[in-house]
Amino acid sequence: MSHTEYQTQAAALLETLSWRYAVKKFDAEKKLSEEQLQLLLEVLRLTPSSYGLQAWKFVVVENSDLRRELIKHSWNQDQVADASHLLVLCRKSSLNGEDVEQFVQEIAETRGVSTEELAGYENMMKGAVEGRTKDERAVWMEKQLYIALGNLMTACASLGIDSCPMEGFDAGAYDELLSLEEKGLNAVLVVPVGYRAEDDAYAPLAKVRKPLDELIVRI
Ligand SMILES: Cc1cc2nc3c(=O)[nH]c(=O)nc-3n(C[C@H](O)[C@H](O)[C@H](O)COP(=O)(O)O)c2cc1C
Numbered sequence: 125m126s127h128t129e130y131q132t133q134a135a136a137l138l139e140t141l142s143w144r145y146a147v148k149k150f151d152a153e154k155k156l157s158e159e160q161l162q163l164l165l166e167v168l169r170l171t172p173s174s175y176g177l178q179a180w181k182f183v184v185v186e187n188s189d190l191r192r193e194l195i196k197h198s199w200n201q202d203q204v205a206d207a208s209h210l211l212v213l214c215r216k217s218s219l220n221g222e223d224v225e226q227f228v229q230e231i232a233e234t235r236g237v238s239t240e241e242l243a244g245y246e247n248m249m250k251g252a253v254e255g256r257t258k259d260e261r262a263v264w265m266e267k268q269l270y271i272a273l274g275n276l277m278t279a280c281a282s283l284g285i286d287s288c289p290m291e292g293f294d295a296g297a298y299d300e301l302l303s304l305e306e307k308g309l310n311a312v313l314v315v316p317v318g319y320r321a322e323d324d325a326y327a328p329l330a331k332v333r334k335p336l337d338e339l340i341v342r343i
Contacts (some may be wrong), residue, residue, distance in 0.1 A: 141281065143281055144277060145331070146326070147203065147287065147320045147324060147327075148201075149324035149325070149326075150203055150286065150288075150318045150320065150324075151318065151319045151320065152205075152207075154319035156209055161209055164209075164211075164279065164285070165184075168275070170275070171271055171272040173268045173271070175227075176227065177249065178227075179216045179265045180265065180268070180269055180272065182211060183212040183213075183214055183302060186209075197293055197294040197301065198290065198292060198294075199292040203290070204290075204316055206316070207288070207316030207317055209318060210315075210317075211315045211316075212298060212313070213269045213314075213315065214311050214312060215262065215265035215310050215312050216310075218261075220253060221254060224250050231245075270313070277315075286318060286319050287317045288316050289313065289315060290315065290316070291314075298314070299311055
């Protein structure tokens with residue numbers, strides 16, 4: 125890549141990251157195509173996770189009645205109903221040695237190696253899982269979902285798709301209303317995606333970010 129090409133790409137990247145903002149009001153009439161949705165789901169699937177374990181699932185809430193119902197469990201934030209699509213990033217309710225064994229099986233099949241060859245890696249992963257308490261495993265899984273969130277928001281922005289990262293919701297109510305517990309899942313993050321409303325008052329606001337010299341420590 126020439127330096128000029130680099131500069132063009134760098135400017136485009138910063139433009140994309142500045143263009144996105146946490147949308148407060150979505151245009152309820154503007155929908156993503158199924159193709160766009162599939163691409164966003166692929167972005168979630170490609171998100172890296174610790175050891176590659178992927179202790180998560182991504183729920184697309186398609187039922188509009190349910191989405192309306194979720195507003196009151198989301199600090200009355202309408203985005204969950206008005207956005208084109210509602211994604212709920214979920215962790216597994218439990219993570220244990222069996223999940224590791226299943227994953228090892230998947231590595232063996234995908235890469236054409238024997239599970240015996242992966243025994244060392246398997247034991248290391250089992251140690252990482254079983255060495256944590258149930259609560260620690262939950263926190264570990266949740267931290268990784270924030271990587272999926274970051275990936276998703278950036279990918280959305282690069283495609284001109286709006287999103288809003290949301291922690292402002294009652295996870296217990298989501299688990300119940302969406303029957304997540306019986307699917308072995310717990311809601312961690314909510315991400316409405318779609319298109320900003322023309323009159324979203326937040327769209328024109330300048331980004332508030334600390335200056336680099338306050339944020340960066342070079343040692
Ligand atoms: C983890 C996380 C949770 C957030 N939860 C909410 C939320 O529930 N509702 C909302 O409107 N914005 C939410 N935000 C948006 C932030 O307020 C916003 O990203 C921040 O103010 C920076 O502004 P910008 O994203 O518009 O650049 C959340 C952001 C993050 C990263």
